[in-house]
Amino acid sequence: MRLGCHLSVAKGFYAAVENAPKLGANCFQYFTKNPRGFRGAKPPDPVDAQRGREAMARLDIVAVGHTPYLINLASPDDELYHLSIDALIQDIAIAALRGTYAVVVHCGKPKGESVEWGIRRMQEALEAVLAQSQVEGVTVLLENTAGQGSEIGTTLEELLAIADPFPQAKVGFCFDTQHAFAAGVMRAEDPLAFPGFSESAYMDRLLAIHLNDSKVPFGGRKDRHELIGRGYLGSEAIRRILQDPRLQHIPFYLETPVEAEAEYADEIRACKALLAQAG
Ligand SMILES: [Zn+2]
Numbered sequence: 001m002r003l004g005c006h007l008s009v010a011k012g013f014y015a016a017v018e019n020a021p022k023l024g025a026n027c028f029q030y031f032t033k034n035p036r037g038f039r040g041a042k043p044p045d046p047v048d049a050q051r052g053r054e055a056m057a058r059l060d061i062v063a064v065g066h067t068p069y070l071i072n073l074a075s076p077d078d079e080l081y082h083l084s085i086d087a088l089i090q091d092i093a094i095a096a097l098r099g100t101y102a103v104v105v106h107c108g109k110p111k112g113e114s115v116e117w118g119i120r121r122m123q124e125a126l127e128a129v130l131a132q133s134q135v136e137g138v139t140v141l142l143e144n145t146a147g148q149g150s151e152i153g154t155t156l157e158e159l160l161a162i163a164d165p166f167p168q169a170k171v172g173f174c175f176d177t178q179h180a181f182a183a184g185v186m187r188a189e190d191p192l193a194f195p196g197f198s199e200s201a202y203m204d205r206l207l208a209i210h211l212n213d214s215k216v217p218f219g220g221r222k223d224r225h226e227l228i229g230r231g232y233l234g235s236e237a238i239r240r241i242l243q244d245p246r247l248q249h250i251p252f253y254l255e256t257p258v259e260a261e262a263e264y265a266d267e268i269r270a271c272k273a274l275l276a277q278a279g
Pocket residue numbers: 143176210255
């Protein structure tokens with residue numbers, strides 16, 4: 001099974017790949033560019049990307065890219081909407097260059113518009129992205145949201161509706177445990193009852209899990225991650241998710257709020273201990 005964490009690529013992609021096994025990770029996530037902005041990012045160095053790809057093959061590591069938070073594929077603002085489409089096209093190219101199988105994007109915020117309007121807007125954005133993207137082999141993963149403000153994509157129904165017109169190889173899902181808990185669609189007492197886990201239309205497209213505890217209670221509708229076992233979701237719920245046979249083939253990525261990257265070694269150890277624990 002694959003278990004890893006979010007890693008910085010500030011020292012290059014190759015350095016991140018080499019760092020992963022030192023932390024006990026056999027998969028990792030990186031930001032395709034500055035998470036808080038669209039601009040200012042250097043284009044990725046093809047030599048570094050090539051070395052990273054070779055190291056991933058040698059060390060048996062897989063990776064996903066995460067797009068900047070400013071991307072809003074459901075934005076009613078035309079300027080932000082088109083910037084978001086262009087940014088995602090770029091991020092898919094970056095992911096392809098780095099030999100990473102997917103890019104994660106949060107579902108959008110239609111602001112004052114309806115959920116249905118937001119779903120249609122996101123579909124149009126994805127159509128434009130897929131039509132203009134020049135690369136193959138990278139799936140766009142729609143991440144479920146915590147339901148902050150006007151965010152769509154909190155419920156299984158909304159996620160399935162957005163992805164429905166697209167081929168599985170092009171548009172998939174990333175499931176974030178903290179977001180699902182905060183959105184009120186997955187309970188700590190019964191996390192495996194999240195309806196997506198028993199829905200093939202969801203599971204067939206599920207290519208990444210963000211494994212995070214929660215700083216906010218059930219239904220708190222805030223995107224606030226906590227260290228494993230320290231939050232409202234808790235160790236027992238996380239153990240059950242980690243051990244669910246339906247999820248064993250999907251890479252788990254920690255995005256817990258560590259002070260320094262080296263602390264992910266402790267977080268990964270904690271997850272491995274939970275995995276080994278009898279239910
Ligand atoms: Zn996440």
